[in-house]
Amino acid sequence: MDSLNRLSATSAVRKLAAREITAQALLADCLERIAEREPAVRAWTFLDTDAAMRRARALDSHPSTGLLHGLPIAVKDLFDTFDMPASYGSPIYAGHQPLSDAACVALARAAGAIVVGKTVTTEFATFHPGPTRNPRNLTHTPGGSSSGSAAAVADWMVPLAFGSQTAGSIVRPAAFCGVVGYKPTFGTVPRVGVKMISDTLDTIGVLARSVADSALFVAALTGRRELMIEALLATAPRVGLCRTCEWDRAQPETVAAFEDAARRLGTAGASVRDVTLPPPFAGLVEAQTAIMVHEVAMSLSHERLVHRDRLSVDMKTMIDAGLAVRPAQYDAARALARSCRAALEDVFRDLDVLIAPSTLGEAPAGEATGDPLFNRMWTLLHTPCVHVPSMLGPHGLPVGFTVVGPVGGDSALLHAAHWIHARLGEPGSALTS
Numbered sequence: 001m002d003s004l005n006r007l008s009a010t011s012a013v014r015k016l017a018a019r020e021i022t023a024q025a026l027l028a029d030c031l032e033r034i035a036e037r038e039p040a041v042r043a044w045t046f047l048d049t050d051a052a053m054r055r056a057r058a059l060d061s062h063p064s065t066g067l068l069h070g071l072p073i074a075v076k077d078l079f080d081t082f083d084m085p086a087s088y089g090s091p092i093y094a095g096h097q098p099l100s101d102a103a104c105v106a107l108a109r110a111a112g113a114i115v116v117g118k119t120v121t122t123e124f125a126t127f128h129p130g131p132t133r134n135p136r137n138l139t140h141t142p143g144g145s146s147s148g149s150a151a152a153v154a155d156w157m158v159p160l161a162f163g164s165q166t167a168g169s170i171v172r173p174a175a176f177c178g179v180v181g182y183k184p185t186f187g188t189v190p191r192v193g194v195k196m197i198s199d200t201l202d203t204i205g206v207l208a209r210s211v212a213d214s215a216l217f218v219a220a221l222t223g224r225r226e227l228m229i230e231a232l233l234a235t236a237p238r239v240g241l242c243r244t245c246e247w248d249r250a251q252p253e254t255v256a257a258f259e260d261a262a263r264r265l266g267t268a269g270a271s272v273r274d275v276t277l278p279p280p281f282a283g284l285v286e287a288q289t290a291i292m293v294h295e296v297a298m299s300l301s302h303e304r305l306v307h308r309d310r311l312s313v314d315m316k317t318m319i320d321a322g323l324a325v326r327p328a329q330y331d332a333a334r335a336l337a338r339s340c341r342a343a344l345e346d347v348f349r350d351l352d353v354l355i356a357p358s359t360l361g362e363a364p365a366g367e368a369t370g371d372p373l374f375n376r377m378w379t380l381l382h383t384p385c386v387h388v389p390s391m392l393g394p395h396g397l398p399v400g401f402t403v404v405g406p407v408g409g410d411s412a413l414l415h416a417a418h419w420i421h422a423r424l425g426e427p428g429s430a431l432t433s
Contacts, residue, residue, distance in 0.1 A: 175387050
């Protein structure tokens with residue numbers, strides 16, 4: 001029998017509820033995997049295995065406490081935890097011990113989750129990398145900023161992990177590591193207790209190995225049980241192929257995966273047609289960038305004014321760019337975002353979801369966390385997104401695409417993404433084109 005750490009979250013929850021397995025046994029297999037692989041992958045900033053096992057024993061001693069009863073999870077080190085340090089990826093906060101959990105962490109614990117530890121984030125969830133490596137190929141980046149969370153899930157260390165996204169920090173590492181990344185509609189999961197860098201953009205989401213697992217996690221955090229996937233859609237979804245205004249930047253493996261998905265979904269019975277975004281959408285990437293760097297500079301005012309010497313060169317460069325954004329430029333970017341959000345109703349007319357590129361291509365070699373180009377627009381529009389892995393690229397690394405739903409349409413998006421993922425299966429043979 002496979003080790004219990006390879007169970008999906010949804011399967012593990014069912015087995016735990018039926019007492020077919022124990023939380024202690026599941027956690028023990030996860031901890032064994034972490035001990036085996038962590039020296040190479042370096043996904044974690046802090047582990048408390050003793051406390052996790054005490055929690056597992058306590059959960060095994062009484063009936064189910066919630067949707068996540070007995071599930072080991074990882075918490076991105078951008079999130080406060082009352083019993084573990086939170087450094088936010090910066091030496092400024094080395095050894096910092098919050099007094100309380102972030103709201104979403106407290107909700108996960110209340111639903112029965114076992115917090116195993118904290119996973120690596122890039123510096124303040126931006127672009128300066130941490131030590132985490134891509135478990136698919138240790139010489140390649142896992143992406144950022146939810147680097148450790150994506151790597152831990154991809155490498156079978158835990159079934160679920162928290163992430164956050166300001167540009168592409170859930171979708172991009174999910175794509176590079178070959179897992180599912182779900183960025184809910186903006187504001188769905190509370191942000192209280194998560195180090196904020198952009199009030200307009202910061203969104204809490206999750207990394208998982210299936211769409212159903214990600215839906216379970218967010219349902220538990222929000223009380224939105226309609227998100228949970230109980231069965232495959234009876235009717236194939238209506239899918240719009242949205243290559244976006246930046247399609248000319250897509251590398252051959254992304255083009256091949258996108259076109260292959262369109263062909264296979266059509267063969268499987270989905271209604272598939274091309275979608276061209278209205279001309280104003282071409283300005284959204286630039287708008288997102290201006291809003292992000294400006295709000296980062298404002299949000300990190302204490303750090304830049306008191307601890308500038310302890311910021312990375314990358315961070316100081318971003319802050320300086322943000323300080324250079326004029327108020328009129330910032331206001332115009334926010335106005336464009338509002339008008340494009342209003343136009344989404346027409347974009348989704350007669351469609352259930354869009355599929356769009358997730359990344360330029362496979363995870364690049366080296367430490368740089370990759371370009372969030374294809375994610376910026378959807379984060380600014382506040383739409384829910386699910387990255388679905390579908391194939392392997394020419395270097396044997398995962399490639400996939402983003403399934404996008406209308407704002408607030410998370411349940412329908414998740415059910416459609418689950419249908420799509422089931423039809424495409426897991427990444428298989430390497431692409432040659």
